[in-house]
Amino acid sequence: MNRLRHLFLRSIQARLMTFIFVTIILPLLFLGFMTFRASSGIIERSVTLNTSETMDQVLDNIEFHLSGMESVATDIIFNYSINSNLRKMSGRYDEAEIQAVNEIKALLTKQLSMQDGIESVFLIGDDYFLVSSSNTNRASSLDHVPSLMKKQDWYRATSEQGGKSYFTIVPDETTEKTDVETKSIVVDGEQNRPIRMARLFRDIQTGNPLGLLGVDMDYRVIDAIVSRLHSGYNGSLILVDEDGNTIYKRDPSQRFSSSASLAGLKLVSGVDRVNVNGKRMLRIYRTSHLSGWKAVQLIPYSEILAPVQFIKRLTLLLVLICLAASLVMAAFLSSRLVKPLKNLVRLIKKVQHGDLDVRLDTIRNDEIGYLSKNFNMMTARLKEMRSEIYREQELKRQAELSALQAQIQPHFLYNTLDSIKWMAVIRGEQQISDMISALVNLLRSSVNLGDETIPLRREIENLKHYIHIQQMRYCHSFSIEYDVAEEVLDCVVPKLTLQPLVENALFHGLEAIESGGLITLEAKLEDGHLVCRIVDNGKGMSADLIKDVLAGRFQSRFSGISVKNVHERLQLHCGLQYGLTFQSTEGKGTTVTVRFPALRLKGGAQIA
Template sequence: MIVSGKIKHFVNKYFLESMQRKLMATLLLVMMVPLLIFMLVSTHISRGAVQTSEITSNLSRMELSQSYIEEQLTWFDNFLFSALVDEKLVPSITTIDNITTTNSFNIQSYIQDKLFALYNANENILSVSLTSYGDKRSYKVERREFFVTNMIGTALQRNGKDSMFSVNSTTGTFTFSRNIYRFEDQKLVGRIDLNVSFDFIAHIAENLRSNEEESIMLVDSNGKLLFALDENNEAAPNDLSANFKQQHETNYFSLNQDYYFFQEMMDEQIALVKVVPEEVMLIGSKHIRQTGLLILIISICVTVILSIIISNQVAKPIVLLSKKMELVEETNFNVKIDSKRTDEIGILQRKFKEMIDRIRDLIEKDYKREMENRDAQFLALQSQINPHFLYNTLQVISGMALKKGAREIYEMIQSLGGMFRYITNKRGDLVFVWEEVQHLQNYLYIQKVRFGKNISIELFVDEQVKDAIIPLLSLQPIIENSFKHGFETQIEKGILKIDIQKVFDEIEIIIEDNGMGMSEEVLQQVKRKLSTDSYLYNRSIGLKNVDTRIKLYFGREYGVEIMSQQAEFTKVMIRLPFQEGSEYKNDDIASC
């Protein structure tokens, strides 16, 4: 299962998910399958054609070799017959009662000369023998020696004037025999035998063999080996004779992956056999197969090159276009697209380029519109003064004027004046943290005077963040919500904690009060409003306004988070990157 899963993953990743590779594989299949089928069919046909041609050629050569061998055998037969045409031969072996010693010596000398003449006529003649039935003697020349022996018993006689052919499987020789008849009464008086070695066919066998791996043999009717061109062929298969009978009409058969061609001679007493290994028999088809394989490899290389070229022409532009789309998906609209093609792919490229240009124009227009809206919102924010806050502040100032001296009234007016100056005099939307904290302290002084002992304020500012930048009026709107929604209707003493510090490479501001809190339903409504991408302009300067401006300047990963529990607490956390004013090269930083 694991292996099949890996294979499936590999196929999906490198083939199914790649249009270029799928097109290349399809082209290879379309071009290679017919080529492979043609290669297999042509190889099969060529194998059959070569086999037929080789069989025909070997049969023809075997017939020609048979003719040569039979001519040689006929020569030995005629040579033996010529020995009989001698008027002295018959009297020399006919018994004469009054033969003298001198005559006996002359007769024996004649027979010896006659037999030596026959023996020396051909180097393949092993022995020549003359048998006299009258005086029961046998004369023989063998190994250049002359032997005379007396026969014991009656010699075996076979009648007939034709030559007699016999094979000796043990010695690998053949013998031609002819009877000798007395002319006067046609009485059988003797026999002459010519024993010959089969080595005379060596040159015929050598011409018959066309490959060193082929074997040439001469066997008898029982399949026993009489002659072999190679010394390694010491024996012939046992079932040769049976195959001779079965394949008598075709003169060849296949045995043990070898082809056997044969020609029977001398009334099927001997047979010339040629053994051709199958690999030699089909060597022509092997060359054809190798040539075809070479052509196939070249065709595969050409096909691969063509498929790469075609797939690049068709699929590569689409693959490049998909990569351009991925870049556009990552909000990179400055991609360059080559649209010089005039086919459907070129049309697709041009349409996509037009679409990107339109999207870029729309984004630029929307961005400019959003920036204009932001500036308008900020200008509106700068010009806003909460009437309810001003009313309460004036009530406090008037009450103090009645009860206390001018010093307190002075401090109250100073704080209020500092707030007005901070809001109205800033020309940008980014300020230093210390400026925002200073403004916040003026605001908290007024609120503390207003609520008196009913409010406790704890403010902590990390020294590391004072020179960092923050959007204008990011803290007051949130703290104002604490007084407006958390403390106004609360009977118990209110506690407001403000913690501003650096956490790693971020500024984390936590504003927490123990006011009325929010129900779960109201809390979820506030969170949904914060997560909304669009900015709906209204006269509120609360959470959504602060969150939107932080995201506009620093990215969507920053902003405002809120947590609350009804009748317990409300906690607001503001996250923004730590960036010092000297590092932030922007005209939005207000001048001090």
């Protein structure tokens, strides 16, 4: 893992391949995901629409047959012969009543044949029970049948309807013992029973109740409707009445066994999603306007999305193909882009080893071409600079040789002057000896250019040697006084700072004075800075002369260093806030003030 990370961080090609790969694959994955989502949504909406239309057709067909049952009941209720014969029923079972029963049964049988799927028609009153069916053609005297029927919920509900039709299912045979053959139908493992429509039977003349009319429809009619219009999915369908009782059930997978399957059916119609036995189901339900029954169908999402699986596999295959293609493309593009850079890196390594004759040949006009062109220019310039350095080094060696040769001359001069000094001592010329000694010391300190800064103590010693020579030259026509604080003697100053300033005072201030000339050197600390003042009592300097001196038009006769040079060296070493200031009045003398930072030597290093 660390090696891969190290390679990724160091290799532009690896990062470029990753960038190209991610740039290609992420849109593909997003496109595949959105395609799958869109396909799933389209198929779900299509299934919902088709199933809803199918369920509407199922309910329409069921309502058609239920309306047929109502038509049969209406024809019977408004049949004059049936009404007149029913008024004769009194429970005597005499010849007239038996004849009336036969006439009623004949009319019921006739009505039975007028509607497909009607299994039986019966009339029930306080004193009679008459039935007509496909396989029953006799009257039941049966004292117990009316009392048993009146105990059923459907009987009480029909009586409360006040003449409106009531639809339900025929109760189980275990709860209603009659001579009517009640058939149960098994549909996909579900036992279903016939549908019953019950309605109060009233006298068409008086409106008084004569009994209750029941019409039973074979359950296979509904099963045929559902089978013919089934949506094609392995879904489950159930018909429930307004009280939640099951009217019809096709449920091979036992999905409606869960209470969640029928929970929340508050609207007349709707589509929602439910979780039944841990599986996501699409639930679609519709309500019959005639009977109030609800048709509910459950379709597993696994079946709805089955066609999408092909799209999913196809999308995955396309993504894999594009993935491979993107890897090849990324490798190809990164190689094409990085190859010139690799060549450049290879040549740079040669340059690192000193080979400046390399050249990167390219005809590209892009950034890499620009980089290659500048690389060639850089190597050519480096080659030129190397040649210049060789020439400079050669000149430097020659200068060092010349300097080494020049060192012979001062030593020869020191030795010669020393010999002259001792000759003067032998002959008793002490002044000549002292002057030569001062000159030797002054030359030795000024020629030794190794130290740029020296302590103020040494700078004053060198100045004293210079003053001693000048006093002997001018026959002691001037004197010098030193007012130097002990605490500043260890402060460091740039070398040859005071001598050019004292020389300036001699030649521009005191040169015209034959005697009584005085130079005063003051050195002390002021506000944390070292301040030196050179004061003379000479003729002073005009403003123009001061400008000429500061412009460097006058140089020291001893060192060749001008006052301007002293000022610039001070600012270069110490900063722009330091340097020289002149105060001069013609006929009254000149004062030169020098400001230094108060730096001392301690352990060989400068400290503030």
